[in-house]
Amino acid sequence: ALAAPAIAQGSPSINWRLASSFPKSLDTIYGGGEELSTRLKEASDGKFNIQVFAAGEIVPGLDAINAATDGTVESAHSVGYYNWGKDPAFACGADLPFMLSARAKAAFNYQGGGIENYNEFLDQYSLVAYPGGNTGVQMGGWYRKEIKSLEDMKGLKMRIAGLAGRVVEKLGVVPQQVAGGDVYPSLEKGTIDAAEWVGPYDDSKLGFQKVAPYYYYPGFWEGGPTVSFFFNKAKFEELPESYKSLLRTCCQAVDQNMLAKYDSKNPTALKELVGSGAQLRSFSEDILTAAFDAANEVYAELSGENEWFKKQYEAMLQYRDDWYLYAQTAEYSFDTFMMIQQRNGKLAVGGGQ
């Protein structure tokens, strides 16, 4: 009998590596890489494989994007602002202080030209990127002492990075670089006065409430940070069209699903944090207003220095204005009414009846 002839199947086998910027302990954000891999593998019947490496396994977490640029890996799962020092315009595809909520961000990314703008910029770094997750509005961090007004921000040694650090510096904060594992002991010893991390679910793993119990909101520098999948452009272009389409679709499903995971985990985590000693506080109006003005100063500076930053930033402004006008109607009034019912104990089981 004849042996089976070697006939090429329609779809080639692809084996890629993905460098995540995140440790496995941040299971929700790290999990986005694993989820992309699973969805691709399943939908391609095992032909399109991406092996995921946690931060530090191939390259340090903060180098993941660069590893995709230089082809060390085919792909990275990261946040654009980690590359802020290399080029501030990287931050525009992630988040800028006082910009868009997660929901408005999705609309801007997919329907407002956000993805196209970012990829136009990324071309010079041999990258193609698609959104691949969001945390929602982050928290404003943990503070050893209560911060009652702008005056209390002055001289505060705070672990806060990148563009956000440059903004709060204008309020008198002294930004500190502290590696993830050193944040807790630094707060405990008082080497730093405050630290921002992510949101309730991720923060709750680290026990900050024991050493810096004042937990402020909102994290105005991250209203809706987009986590992105970055692909080496040459590798991406080599893919058959069917795989490119599948990859885009899988990225978008992961994008929505990560936010759904955070939104599902954060409410419970926040209750537990408060139960174990976290003192929940909102930033005062004078702090938010001063920070907003400071952010606008930084945007003016960066727009003067960097054409790509200016272009992406300005594309967001009209969108932001339109969204926050619109959202004042049905969305805000519905949410506000529901929150009032919540405060009146009317939403829980048995509460309304």
Added chain:
Amino acid sequence: ALAAPAIAQGSPSINWRLASSFPKSLDTIYGGGEELSTRLKEASDGKFNIQVFAAGEIVPGLDAINAATDGTVESAHSVGYYNWGKDPAFACGADLPFMLSARAKAAFNYQGGGIENYNEFLDQYSLVAYPGGNTGVQMGGWYRKEIKSLEDMKGLKMRIAGLAGRVVEKLGVVPQQVAGGDVYPSLEKGTIDAAEWVGPYDDSKLGFQKVAPYYYYPGFWEGGPTVSFFFNKAKFEELPESYKSLLRTCCQAVDQNMLAKYDSKNPTALKELVGSGAQLRSFSEDILTAAFDAANEVYAELSGENEWFKKQYEAMLQYRDDWYLYAQTAEYSFDTFMMIQQRNGKLAVGGGQ
């Protein structure tokens, strides 16, 4: 030479039909079916095909779900509450008055057991369903006269269907069944006093502001309606695992993308409506509170009559309470601050600097 032997490729060709509940004129919501078809076709290299039929092309829009149950078509794109008259529990997978915003709905659907609960119920109708779109909080409709208080709702002949109709009936509203194309002339003649439709983008196509200029918000009966893809269960189960996974991933991408489309189109449409005469108003607190109480009465009635309704409804309650407690912190304070800046003219191009 030998002719190429007929060797089965790994993936079979699938040709399905999808009955949409929507006319092509509602391009965003109808477009979700087309988008699913395109994503599937591209990612499967042309092997998984779904042909989309608008409302009325195979079956009337309101019969699309039933056509998937009985196998007339393999799939439908619809909203569960259209089948409310057949079984009220169908509404739970779509939306209930005063329930979850689109964002909380996604978290509940994907991470809170929503999809699993709904499919457990749908099994008796030979259906499998996945979320496939959301409109965001809808508007509360168009009114010929201003509605200043609960008193003005009494005796109001309003085009409003299903569960929402049963709720506002308790406020004295007289729900009317009016087909889509007859709404405008009915409002013009005064045969009806009010009509609810969707949101600014879809509403703007019909010119209601010319005959019923008072445009109220929020549409408290639809805080985050999930549009769903329904699949005939036997047909779904016949799919290879790779196609099932691909289908789920494509549905989720469409789900997020429809909301992004509405969120991108509604802000502009609302500005245009106001520019052409719409009088924007919020429902008064007494109307919302009375409607909330009325909704709870309806839920108690339905829970007593229908076990599937009760089970799905109660699964949402704790989730709703947790979400609206959590959302009062970072999410709400960020949005509120941004809306204040919007009102102060600080968000538009040049506004902040």
